[in-house]
Amino acid sequence: MLFLPFQDSVPPTVACNTPYQHRFLIMKVYIHVPFCHSKCAYCDFYSTPRNEMMEAYTDTVGKEWTSTGGNSVPDTIYIGGGTPSSLPLPLLDxxxxxxxxxxxxxxxxxxxxxxxxxxxxxxxxxxxTAIDRVSMGIQTFDEDSLRFLGRRHTGAQAVKAIETLRNAGIRNLSCDLIYGLPGQTLEGWKSNIDKLISLHPEHISAYLLSFEPKTRLGVMLRKGTVEEATDELAERMYAYLCDATRAEGYCHYEISNFALPGHEAIHNSSYWDGSDYIGLGPGAHSMVNGVRWSNPSSLKGYIDSQGSGFRVIEDEDAKNRFNDVLITSLRTSRGLDPDMIPEEFRKEFEQVSSRLILSGNLIYTPQQRLVIPEDKWLTSNNILLDLIVV
Known part of the structure; x- marks a missing residue:
């Protein structure tokens, strides 16, 4: 495993050069665009085809930022969804x-x-625009799988889209793939990842297909009309993914994420290192000063709220907060700083982690941080279950 540090952190506050010299919080900002042309078979993110509500939604985001952002200044912005590229350019602006x-x-x-x-x-x-990074959902280059998943593009269109972005000057491109698709073979997956690597995106995200209960694929799984990939096949697919990306110089810095040096996702890393972030839009989540909240997944309710009083505060205790830190940090090659373990949980953690170190399920990095070895990341849930506080 390659251990590369995340991007250097920025100061938590910065002085604004105004007559009043206010100090502003530096904040990661996520904007959830809930509009999609259609629903993919695997997707359980909140989305809607109600394009006639795009303008009202856009203005409500501005009001929510004014209401929620307060004296915050974004240092990263991530526009996700949904399908942000479905917004007309004037509304995106x-x-x-x-x-x-x-x-x-x-x-x-x-x-x-x-x-x-x-x-x-x-x-x-x-x-x-100030946008300098595009994250494109390819999922697969296989035409039959694309139709089965309900995707609206072809493999050739995906290749053409990369060419179009490069010609326009986009030099920081991330592409998503999914493996473990129904009927997908190891050779089929190798063909997909080899194809993507040959196109040289700076960042690759690759996810094992998850059959979420309320999705079309989840229903099909319950009815027995599709089958999950076997554990053995999923592990072989993951092993090839890790080997193939490493051979081309990608750093495997999070379970599902691979980057050429210097191109690790700065915004997404905030979710794994405990940084504060604000989420705007229906279905978005936030965490500021240890307090988590979320917006309900209702576009109408969001617009009716005019960006104020819509959020729901999550009730978290010390155990929840520690478990969040534990799970997110151990998803990464940076790992967990033992000094972050609260004193009240330290004795129990040290007892369990000592056994996991002896069994090879946890190791120390040269920086004396605890990590799960790369070859155990795909099955890391069992390791995490031993460590979380109940």
Missing amino acids: RLIAHITTTLPLREFTIEANPEDITSEWAEHIACH
Whole structure:
């Protein structure tokens, strides 16, 4: 496993050069765009086809940022969904304008689907916005699998979309793939990952298919019309993914994420290292100063709220907070800093972790942080179950 540090952290506050010298919190900002052309078979993220509500949604995001952001200044922005690339460009510009900052952003990402990436769209993103990173959902290059999943693009369109983004000047590109698809073979998966690597995206995210209960695939699994990939096949697919990306210089820095040096996702890393972040839009989640909240998954309710009083505070105790830190940090090659373990849980943790170290399920990095070895990441849930506080 390659152990590379995440990007250097930024100061938690910065002085604003105004007559009043206010101090502003540096914050990660996520914006959930809930609009999709159609629902993919595997997706359980909140989305809706109600495009007639796009304008009202866009303005409500601005109001929520004013209400919630307070004296915060974004240093990363991630526009996800849903399908953010389905927003008309004038509305996308308006959405971005609502989250204004005078400070340079460390990273500004937008998610996009291949069928939305035209020359006009790509050039607008590259030349007329501050967006410097595009995360594209390819999922697979196989035509039969794309149709089965309900994707609206072809494999050829995905390749063309990458070319279009490059021609427009996008130099920080992340692409998603899914493995363990119904009927997918090891050779089929190798073909997919080899194809993507040959296109040289700076970042690759690859996820084992999850059959969420309320999705179309989840229903099909319960009815017995599809089958999950066997554990053995999933592990062989994962092993090939790790080997193939390593051979091409990608750093495996989180269970499902691989980056060329210097291209680790700064925004997404905040979810794994305990940084504060604010989520805007229906279905978005936030964590600030140890307090978590979420917006209900209702576009109408969100718009009716006018961006205020819509969130639901999550009730967390010390155990919940520690378990969150434990689970997220051990998803990464950076691992867990033992000094982050609260004193009240330290004795129990040391007893369990000592056994896991002896069995090879936990190791220390040269920086004396605890990590799960790469070859055990795919099955790390069993290790985490031993460590979490109940």
